[in-house]
Amino acid sequence: MTRQVLLLNSDKPDVLRTLAHRTDLRIRVITRKAYAGLYAAQETAFVDSFEDLSQVERAAYDLVRSGPFGHVVAATEKSIVAAGLVRSLLGLPGPTFDQSLWAAHKHAMKSRLRSAGLPVADFGQAATVDAIPQVANRLGWPVVVKPVFGSGSRCTHRLDSQEEFDARLRAGGLQDLAARRVPVQVERMVHFRNEYHCDGVVRGGRVRVAAVSRYGTPPLHTPSAYNSSHLVDQDSPFAKDVLAVHARTVEALELSDGVTHLEVFETDAGPVVGEVAVRPGGLGIARTWWHAFGIDLWEEFTRAALDEPSQLSLRPQQRAVGRIQLPDHDGLLDRVLSLHGVIEALPPARSGTGHIEVHYAAADAAAAAQLNHRLFSLGESS
Numbered sequence: 001m002t003r004q005v006l007l008l009n010s011d012k013p014d015v016l017r018t019l020a021h022r023t024d025l026r027i028r029v030i031t032r033k034a035y036a037g038l039y040a041a042q043e044t045a046f047v048d049s050f051e052d053l054s055q056v057e058r059a060a061y062d063l064v065r066s067g068p069f070g071h072v073v074a075a076t077e078k079s080i081v082a083a084g085l086v087r088s089l090l091g092l093p094g095p096t097f098d099q100s101l102w103a104a105h106k107h108a109m110k111s112r113l114r115s116a117g118l119p120v121a122d123f124g125q126a127a128t129v130d131a132i133p134q135v136a137n138r139l140g141w142p143v144v145v146k147p148v149f150g151s152g153s154r155c156t157h158r159l160d161s162q163e164e165f166d167a168r169l170r171a172g173g174l175q176d177l178a179a180r181r182v183p184v185q186v187e188r189m190v191h192f193r194n195e196y197h198c199d200g201v202v203r204g205g206r207v208r209v210a211a212v213s214r215y216g217t218p219p220l221h222t223p224s225a226y227n228s229s230h231l232v233d234q235d236s237p238f239a240k241d242v243l244a245v246h247a248r249t250v251e252a253l254e255l256s257d258g259v260t261h262l263e264v265f266e267t268d269a270g271p272v273v274g275e276v277a278v279r280p281g282g283l284g285i286a287r288t289w290w291h292a293f294g295i296d297l298w299e300e301f302t303r304a305a306l307d308e309p310s311q312l313s314l315r316p317q318q319r320a321v322g323r324i325q326l327p328d329h330d331g332l333l334d335r336v337l338s339l340h341g342v343i344e345a346l347p348p349a350r351s352g353t354g355h356i357e358v359h360y361a362a363a364d365a366a367a368a369a370q371l372n373h374r375l376f377s378l379g380e381s382s
Helices: 013-020 033-039 053-064 079-090 097-104 106-115 129-139 162-170 175-179 237-253 285-293 297-305 332-337 365-381
Strands: 003-008 025-031 043-046 071-074 123-126 143-147 157-159 184-188 194-203 206-215 228-231 258-267 270-277 320-326 342-346 356-362
Touching: 003 013, 003 053, 003 079, 013 297, 025 033, 025 053, 033 043, 043 053, 053 079, 071 079, 071 297, 079 097, 097 106, 097 237, 097 270, 106 123, 106 184, 106 237, 106 270, 123 129, 129 143, 129 162, 129 184, 143 175, 157 162, 194 237, 194 285, 194 297, 206 237, 206 285, 228 285, 228 365, 237 258, 237 270, 258 297, 285 297, 285 320, 285 342, 285 356, 320 365, 332 342, 332 356, 332 365, 356 365
Parallel strands: 003 025, 003 071, 025 043
Antiparallel strands: 123 184, 143 157, 143 184, 194 206, 194 258, 206 228, 228 320, 258 270, 320 356, 342 356
């Protein structure tokens, strides 16, 4: 029997790979016209942006005229809320509109987590960039500002004072944030020692497996061309604290089935939640899981979205596995591959990130951090 699937995607290749080997699917697609060539074989409706929910609603109604959907798959951060809207409008299984807001809209997310007693920074919402100081004065400077919708560190800025805000505004340094034309999330700056991420697979409302990794350097302070992290000792006290926070976050989001990516700060007072996403982490995190545990997070994501049983088979962690993005400099790929401990190095055409993606393994977390630093230095010196 053919299963009817609505896919909301850009050019994200990972979900296309996992859907391609399922021959019993009829896939209809909502995407932007820039990606029309990827979906020439599918019935497609176009939107200017997934953030324009009125366009998404019309596109979904246009596509459903040729038959009902059974499942909705949202593969990008921007499509999470749009998919929740479609599910709620059409009565389909999976995260509802409200649940999707909790997982993608920064203000709704932090409000939900705080109401569940989870540790988050003080926060507020500014309607426009010009209104940031009003919120920051209430919270206390310094602050971090970002669009309420967005992924990674795009359009994210640290502002230490009213004077810095004024200077950055005059110089056009906040123009990228203003151009997003969405409200601004304003958060009191968290003073932290290290930043971590915790990734997991949730089925039936229960965390089936999760693991904690530490960023090489905080993403806000690191260009995407050097983004890195490595798995830590999962039995360490702080890792156990993060795993407990992850489980409570899943409960707060009322997530039944899916894959999670939680970002956490290590502070003197304990873990503080940065953000959470209900899709695999980017920039090689899913591939790291494959090397460490033999688990394909994008396959698990697709299984959850299609209500298929999980096939989790956790391979015990025998080593500290990590990954780093490096600039595509001439000869760097070969130099990286010659280093002891490097498992693989993917050129930009295979990584899909525009960078060289390196995966490595070491005896323990300390050795992984040393190898990560060596790779970072090699990238900078090339």
